[in-house]
Amino acid sequence: MFDIFEIRQERGVLGSEQKALGSDSLALIWVRFGQTSYRVAGQTMQLRKNDLLLIPSGLQAAELQGAGSIRESVVVRFSPADSATVRLLPILARRAPLRWVTHMPELLLEKLLYIVDQWSARDRYFSIMCAALLTELMVTISREYDEGEKAPSSIHHIEVMKRYIDNHYRGKITKLELGACIGVSPNYAASLFRKVTGMTISDYVHRRRMKTALYMLRHSQLTVQDISEHLGYSDPSYFNRIFKRITGKLPSDAIAERSDRE
Structure with a gap:
């Protein structure tokens, strides 16, 4: 579980001033749209759509803002509630910032927006709910990161299947159809889709x-x-x-x- 200090959505045109993050906690940034840059421990890191950035605690970090830049992102500042959480999720023990591109943006968006909604509504027990949801999110991210980079052919297949779904989603879509559109067996198509996106076709x-x-x-x-x-x-x-x-x-x-x- 986690102690959460801040959850916010950043939208719109960036201003002329830097926006600093607290160094007393970890920070998870996900860019949903557009692009931005962060200065972390003297290193500039550019982030684009579907990029994730995990900043360890103890590092000075700030979003570098400039006129004309537009982005939408979600920022979560948090700390593990105990050492067991760090031991079970090694990604949290990193001492250097970690940037990577997620291939399951739809799943992460759903989870992140649910956390944002719970944090904003502040209903009874909201902090416990947000901590549980963040734990689930970090497990999902850790699994994707542990699996490493996906083969370009796999990413291409996923994009082709997603486009097919986007064009036919009002009707029934089967793994037989998706397998045919990328030239593989239905079972392989279903397995690949779930492995890369974190979701079943359905x-x-x-x-x-x-x-x-x-x-x-x-x-x-x-x-x-x-x-x-x-x-x-x-x-x-x-x-x-x-x-x-x-x-x-x-x-x-x-x-x-x-x-x-x-």
Whole structure:
């Protein structure tokens, strides 16, 4: 488990001043969009979309800001609650900053935004919930890092499968179809997809649908049933369960947000 000191989202155009991070804790930065740079212990590190940066405690670090740069990122400052956590997650014992590109951005985004929501809402027991969610996130990141760099051919296959899903996500998508689109067996396609993205094909399809559902619930006048059917769900109650599991809210919550803006 972890003690969390700060969780924040950084959005928009960067200003002219540096934004320092505290050196009394670890810092995890993930860039969702755009690019930025951090100065860590005298070293400048450039970060782009889907880059992760883990900064050990004890190092002076600051985001270098300049006019015209746009980025969206999530910053989490935290410390392990005990030595056992460091022993079980060796990535936390590093003395040098670690930068790498994640190939499971959809999964990390979901986990990070859920942590941000819990931290911002500050409901009862929120600190315990955030610590548990951060533990899950760091395990996911550690597993990806331990596996090392993926082969370029594997990354290419994943991008091809993702594009196929993006073009057909409203219908039923099978591993047979995905295997055919990259020229491998269905079982290999399913195994590769899960290994690289951290999700099953079905999980990814549901998340792609819920991304569209959230937008439609907020920005259209369609009913939940209309949107459910549009996205391939014949049972609205099943759609509601999937939406709640992935977004952490009910469709009615998103519709209420729609009403607030009108």
